[in-house]
Amino acid sequence: xxxxxxxxxxxxxxxxxxxxxxxxxxxxxxxxxxxxxxxxxxxxxxxxxxxxxxxxxxxxxxxxxxxxxxxxxxxxxxxxxxxxxxxxxxxxxxxxxxxxxxxxxxxxxxxxxxxxxxxxxxxxxxxxxxxxxxxxxxxxxxxxxxxxxxxxxxxxxxxxxxxxxxxxxxxxxxxxxxxxxxxxxxxxxxxxxxxxxxxxxxxxxxxx
Numbered sequence: 707x708x709x710x711x712x713x714x715x716x717x718x719x720x721x722x723x724x725x726x727x728x729x730x731x732x733x734x735x736x737x738x739x740x741x742x743x744x745x746x747x748x749x750x751x752x753x754x755x756x757x758x759x760x761x762x763x764x765x766x767x768x769x770x771x772x773x774x775x776x777x778x779x780x781x782x783x784x785x786x787x788x789x790x791x792x793x794x795x796x797x798x799x800x801x802x803x804x805x806x807x808x809x810x811x812x813x814x815x816x817x818x819x820x821x822x823x824x825x826x827x828x829x830x831x832x833x834x835x836x837x838x839x840x841x842x843x844x845x846x847x848x849x850x851x852x853x854x855x856x857x858x859x860x861x862x863x864x865x866x867x868x869x870x871x872x873x874x875x876x877x878x879x880x881x882x883x884x885x886x887x888x889x890x891x892x893x894x895x896x897x898x899x900x901x902x903x904x905x906x907x908x909x910x911x912x913x914x
Contacts (some may be wrong), residue, residue, distance in 0.1 A: 732794070732848055737840040739794040739810065739848070742778045746795055749806050750774045753827060761890045762863065763825075786853060787817045794848075796841045798832065807832040810845045812853075820856040822849060826872075833868075842876050850904045857903045863888060864896040878902045 732739040742750065753759075754769040782789040792815070796808040808828035815822045824845065828838045849855045860878060862869045874880070878900040886894035 732844050734840050734844060736799050737837055737844070738797045738799065739841060739844050740797060741783075742793055742795055742809075744775065744778055746806060747771055747774050747778070749795075750809070753809060759827070761888050762861075786812065786815050790815045792853075794845060796826075796828065796837065798837060807837060808841065810841050812845070812849055812858075815853075815855075820854065822853075822855055822858055824849070824858045824860050838872055839876060842872065846876065846902065850906065855904065857901060859899060859901045861887075862898050862900060863890075864898060870898065870900075873900050873902075876902070877905075 748771075751769065751771055751774060754763075754765070754774065759765070777783065777793075780789070783791075783793070786792045790813070792812040794810050795806050796810055798805050798807045808826065810824070810826040812822040812824055824842075826838055826842055826845075828841075846858060849858055858878075860873055861884075862873060864883070870880075879902070880898050881901045882899040884897045884899060887897040888895045
C-alpha cells in the first residue's frame, strides 16, 4: 500500500496528473466522502444559493442548476490540478441509509507550491455531532497522501467560533488576521487565516 502511494506521488510529480482517489479510502463510519453525482444537484443548488454564505464565498450571482450539472459532468473535475479544485460530498450513514449532509472543497490548488485552500459546510440540523471533524480529517488525509500537497489553508471569520475550534482541533494554526476583510450586514468583518503543514512530509525529510 505504501509502495502504491509513493508511485502515485512520483507519477503526479512527473506528469502533473492526479485522479480522484478511490472513495473506499475516504470513509470513517458513519461519515464518507464521495464525488458529486447528478442526484446532488438539488442539494448543491440550495447550498450555493444560501445568501448567508455569499460574503464568504465571494458569490455575486445565483448559481443555476445548469451551472451545477455542467460542473458535475465536467471531465476536468477528475484532474484537480486542471480544475484547480475538488468538491467532495459528505455522506452520513445510519441503519443502512445514506444521507448527504454537506460538502467539503479544496480550492485554489497550486501544483507548483503544492498547496490548496479548504472549506466545509454541514447542514445545520447535523452540526454539533462531530461529523465536520471526521470529514475534515478525511479530506486532509486525501490532500496530503493522494494529492501530495505540502500545506492547506483556510479562511474563517473572527466571530465564527465553532469553525475556528473545528480547524484548530484538526491541527490548523492561526497565522494571521485580515482586518476589514468581508463586508457583512453593513459593516466590515475581520477574518483569520489558518494553515496546516504536512507534518508527515516534514518527519520524512528530517530523517534523511
